[in-house]
Amino acid sequence: MRRFYPIAAPLIARLSRSDGVLSRDILQAEEVEEVEPPFLSDTSRALVTATHPWTNPAFELELADARTATHMPVIRINHGPGIVGPDGFATRFSRQRLGNTFGKNALTARAGHAPQIAYLNDLSTHLYFGHWLKDGVPQTFLADDGHYYFSNPESWHHCTEYREILELRPRDTEYLYADEIVTFSDFAQGSLKRKRYQKMKACLADTLPAPTKDHPKVFLWRGNAGASRNFRDPQQVYDRLVADGWHMVEVTAPLATLYQALSGAQIVAGMEGSHLNHVHFCTKPGTIQIILVPHDHFNMVHLGLARAVGNTCGFCVLSGSGQDGYVMDFDAFAEAIDGTSSIQAKSKVV
Numbered sequence: 001m002r003r004f005y006p007i008a009a010p011l012i013a014r015l016s017r018s019d020g021v022l023s024r025d026i027l028q029a030e031e032v033e034e035v036e037p038p039f040l041s042d043t044s045r046a047l048v049t050a051t052h053p054w055t056n057p058a059f060e061l062e063l064a065d066a067r068t069a070t071h072m073p074v075i076r077i078n079h080g081p082g083i084v085g086p087d088g089f090a091t092r093f094s095r096q097r098l099g100n101t102f103g104k105n106a107l108t109a110r111a112g113h114a115p116q117i118a119y120l121n122d123l124s125t126h127l128y129f130g131h132w133l134k135d136g137v138p139q140t141f142l143a144d145d146g147h148y149y150f151s152n153p154e155s156w157h158h159c160t161e162y163r164e165i166l167e168l169r170p171r172d173t174e175y176l177y178a179d180e181i182v183t184f185s186d187f188a189q190g191s192l193k194r195k196r197y198q199k200m201k202a203c204l205a206d207t208l209p210a211p212t213k214d215h216p217k218v219f220l221w222r223g224n225a226g227a228s229r230n231f232r233d234p235q236q237v238y239d240r241l242v243a244d245g246w247h248m249v250e251v252t253a254p255l256a257t258l259y260q261a262l263s264g265a266q267i268v269a270g271m272e273g274s275h276l277n278h279v280h281f282c283t284k285p286g287t288i289q290i291i292l293v294p295h296d297h298f299n300m301v302h303l304g305l306a307r308a309v310g311n312t313c314g315f316c317v318l319s320g321s322g323q324d325g326y327v328m329d330f331d332a333f334a335e336a337i338d339g340t341s342s343i344q345a346k347s348k349v350v
Contacts, residue, residue: 021078026076028074030070032068034068035307036343037065038303038313038314038343040064043332044336047318047319048317049296055299063300072185073185074185074193078181079182081178083106084119085105085176086098087102088121089181096122106175112175121136128274129277130274130275137200138196138197140166148169150169150171154171161254189304189307204281214264214265215247215265216245218249218267220279221248221251222275223250223252229297232327249261259282263282265283269333272291272299288312292328293316293317294317312347314336315336316335
C-alpha cells in the first residue's frame with residue numbers, strides 16, 4: 001500500500017483534513033538576541049530594485065536594519081510510516097515532491113526497508129548547494145543513530161568532499177519503506193544550530209590542510225558557475241582585484257584548496273550565491289565578509305549565518321544585469337570594506 005501513498009496522500013488529506021503529523025517535539029525553543037546591523041551604504045540601498053521571488057526589498061531591508069534577531073524553534077516532526085526516495089517522501093496523509101516523477105518512481109522502483117528515517121531532503125536543499133550545506137548537513141546530527149536519508153544532485157562535487165570529511169553517509173538514491181518518517185523544522189541560526197556548525201568547522205579544521213601561506217584578502221571568484229551572476233568586463237575586474245592585492249580562488253576548486261585560502265584570510269569577498277557558504281565554514285571566527293549583491297537579487301541570506309559563525313558581514317549592491325553583467329564599483333567596494341571593518345572594531349571594544 002505504501003507505494004500508492006504519493007498518489008493517494010493529497011486526496012486523503014483533503015478528505016480527512018489532516019496534515020498527517022503524528023507529533024511535534026521542540027528541540028530548541030525560540031530565541032531572541034541583540035545584533036549589530038551589517039554595513040549597507042545609502043548608495044547601495046538606493047540601487048536595490050528586486051529580490052528573489054519569495055521575498056521583497058522592504059522585508060530584506062528590514063532584516064538588514066534589525067537590532068534583534070529571532071531564531072525560530074527547532075522542531076522534530078513525526079509523520080508516521082511511508083515511502084522515501086531522492087525525489088520526495090509520502091505518508092498516508094502527506095506528500096513532499098521534489099520532482100514530477102516521484103509518484104511514478106515510487107510505484108515502479110525496487111524498495112528496501114528501514115524502521116526509522118530522518119528525511120533531510122527538501123526543495124531548498126534539492127535546488128541550492130548553500131541550503132544543502134547550512135541546513136541539510138547540520139540536521140544529520142539530529143538524526144537518531146545516523147538513521148537519515150540525504151541526497152544531492154550528482155553534479156555537486158563539493159557534496160562528496162564534505163560527506164567524506166564530515167564522515168556522513170554517501171548520497172541516498174534508493175527508495176525505502178519506512179515505519180517512521182521524521183523531518184525537522186530547522187532553518188534559524190540559534191544556539192542548537194551553532195553548536196552543530198562548530199562541530200562541522202572543527203572537523204574541517206582537523207582534517208583539511210592548514211594554509212601554507214596566509215592571504216589577508218581572498219576573493220572567491222564565481223565566474224560563470226551556477227546561475228549567471230557575472231561581472232561586466234570580468235577580465236578587467238579580475239585583473240584589478242589582483243592588482244589591488246586580492247588572492248583569487250575559483251569557486252570550483254577542490255574543498256582543500258578553498259579551505260587553505262579561506263582559513264587564513266582576514267577579509268573574504270565574493271558575488272552573492274550558494275558558493276559563499278564555503279566561507280562560513282572554512283574561515284576562522286572574526287573574518288570580515290563582503291558580499292557583492294546584484295541590485296535585482298538583493299537579499300540578506302548570508303547575514304544570519306555569518307553572525308552564527310562569529311564573522312562580521314557587509315554588503316555592496318551592484319548595478320547592471322544578469323544578461324550584460326553586473327558593474328563592479330571599486331569605490332563602493334572599498335567603502336563597504338572600511339565600513340564593515342569599523343563595525344567589527346566597535347564590536348570588539350564593546
